[in-house]
Structure formats: structure tokens, C-alpha cells
Amino acid sequence: MQIYKVGGAVRDRLLGKPVTDIDWVVVGATTEEMLAKGFRPVGADFPVFLHPKSGEEYALARTERKSGRGYGGFTFHASPEVTLEEDLIRRDLTINAMAEDDQQNLTDPYHGQRDLEERILRHVSPAFAEDPLRVLRVARFAARYAELGFNVAPETLELMRQLSESGELEALTAERSWKEISRALMEDQPQVFIQVLRDCGALKVLMPEVDALFGVPQPEAHHPEIDSGLHTLSVLEQSALHKQPLTVRWACLLHDLGKGLTPEEEWPRHIAHEHKGLKLIKAVNERFKAPKDCQELALLVGQYHTHGHRALELKASTLLELLQSFDVYRRPQRFEEFIVACEMDARGRKGLEQRSYPQADYLRGAANVARGVAVQPLLEKGFKGPELGEALKRERLKALKVYKESAAS
Structure with missing residues (x-):
């Protein structure tokens, strides 16, 4: 029996990043041997065990074969004969297909260390194209490591494009998709995730409502970047720069979907895009079964973000209606998240990233005044x-x- 540290723990140590989760692969062992050593089995699909003391995951080396559609369409084979190299080749990227023994001796049959040094996200083998979830995973890694200069290898992007066109992405469950999307949105550069999905054609499959924003112009006076899609990426980027929570980042991604419905003859104006976009926001929310707080904030920001920008001009009666819509008396945090989403929207414009946003404090003051009325x-x-x-x-x-x-x- 030989035990190796694999995947992200090896990758991040070599990058000099903090190692949080550690995965282990056990070569040359049987399920019976693992149980005899006190390991606890988890999951029904393939032999994974929890260490009796640390609780970390130890998986028997295994091979896999495509047997159906989607993320779960695989059959696994684990036995003492499966080698470390056979286990590593089934992984997604070369940088995730390295292993270390207890002396930190590196096993790197697919040149992951070289790709780390060259800042390339490259697939390990053609079997990459058998798992549609890998499209989302690679885009997420691109977002995570963008600050280090990583890019997706052209041949990997081509495989992602083939997967996007194959119909396999539609076989992903809402839960698996949301897990990857939510993790990607919380990376330091979530806009890269959306851009990579667009580059390989996956965005128009997964979120056609967002993809439709690219190429749609806006008035240059308010939007120097002009393109609605680029604006959305910038708003998302601002939300990450300002360390906003997932609810705000999700709302930032979806806030302008209505602009994708504006007839070309009305460009660059987008009259009533707030109201038109609600059905699209609702559709995306439901498609990925987003958590309730994410769904609610996205709809409210979509409907009222221009109210936020015009806060100083609103009549007192309109201001009161806005506060009532958010139930600021019982849910003050939701209104605060709306305010910062509006601020991210205002800053997500070319050359205006540092602009002041007096509407924020004005809205906070209005909410405090309304809450202060005694019953x-x-x-x-x-x-x-x-x-x-x-x-x-x-x-x-x-x-x-x-x-x-x-x-x-």
C-alpha cells in the first residue's frame, strides 16, 4: 500500500499558496484493507474513505469509463492493480494531476509542473471531453489564477467548445452547476469565469440571457464602455474588488438582463429594461436553483437599480415605496446589499471605477429615518x-x- 497527496494540495504548495483541503490516493490497497485500518467508507459510487483520526478523504486509485450523459455518467474501477499514473490521467488539468509521497517526491507524468511555470491550464487527456462539468471547472480555475497570469490552452478551449456544442452541458444537474458557478463567483476575478465560458460557447448554453448582452450598446454618456456585456463583466469585477458576498455578486451578474430584449431600432436606449428583465432573472434563478436570498436580491436589484441611481431625485412617496419593497424594517441587511449592488453598477463603467456614490449614504439615511418612526x-x-x-x-x-x-x- 502506497499513499500519495494529490491534486489541489500539490498544485497550491508548488504555487506557494495556502493549502486548505488535502486529498489522498491509496495505491495497491483493497477496500477490506482500508476498513481493517479503521477507515470509514463514504459515498456509494466509488471507494472513498475518511481517515479515522484526521477525517481527510482517502480514495483508492481508480480508472473510469464513460457510460452515460452528464457529470454522473461514469463507471469506476478500483483495484490494487491500478497504478498512480492511471489514476492521475483521469483528472481534468495537468496542474491537478500531480502527486507527492510523504517525502514530497513529485510524481508528474503529465507535465503539470511545467504548465504551472508557464501559467497554462491544459487538459490531461482527450477523456477531458467526456465530463461536461469540466467546462465550468476550467473556467473557475481561470478566474482563480487570473491574477497569476494563467490562461486556458488553445487546445483545451477547443475541447471545451466541442463539449458546449455537444449537448452534454444540458445534462448537468442544477445543483452541480450552481456549486461551480457560486464558487467561481467568489473568486478574486469572477468576470474571467464568465469570459472563458463565453469564449468556448458555454455561456450561450448555460446562461443565454447573459450571453445576449454582448454586442448590445448603451448610451455612451452613462456607459463609456458602451457594450452591455462588458459593463456586466465590469460590475462583477467591482463586486469582487470590494469583497461583496455571493448574493451581491449574483445580483450584479443578472441586473441588466432586460437590455438583451431591447429591439435594435431602440438602441442604445433601454426603456423599461428593469421590468422586462425580471422574467429573465427569474428563469436563470430557477434554472440553477439558486438559494432563496440570491434569488430575491437579484430580482430586487434588477427591478430597482435605476431607483438607486436616481435616489436623490426620488419623491418622498417613491422613496417610501422603495423602502417598503425591501421590508427595511425587518430585513435591513437586504437593503444594504441592494445599495452596494447599485454602487458596484455605478462603478462598473470604463473610467468611472473610482467615482463617488452619494446615493448610498442618502439611501441608508432614508432607511434609518423610516425605521425611526415610533409605533x-x-x-x-x-x-x-x-x-x-x-x-x-x-x-x-x-x-x-x-x-x-x-x-x-
């Missing part, structure tokens, strides 16, 4: 039920009018 005096006046709600609304409107006047003076 007790109205109860003491005898208001209750629907009448109490209306009275509370009137008092909040009064307070917002005063706030708006003081902010203008």
Missing part, C-alpha cells in the same frame, strides 16, 4: 389593524419629506 404614539391614539398600518405609512412619509428637504439644503 407606540399611534397605538396610544387608538390606531389598530389596517388603520395602524396606514397611519404608520403617513408618519414615515412625513419623516421622509423632512429628510429629503434637509438633505437638499
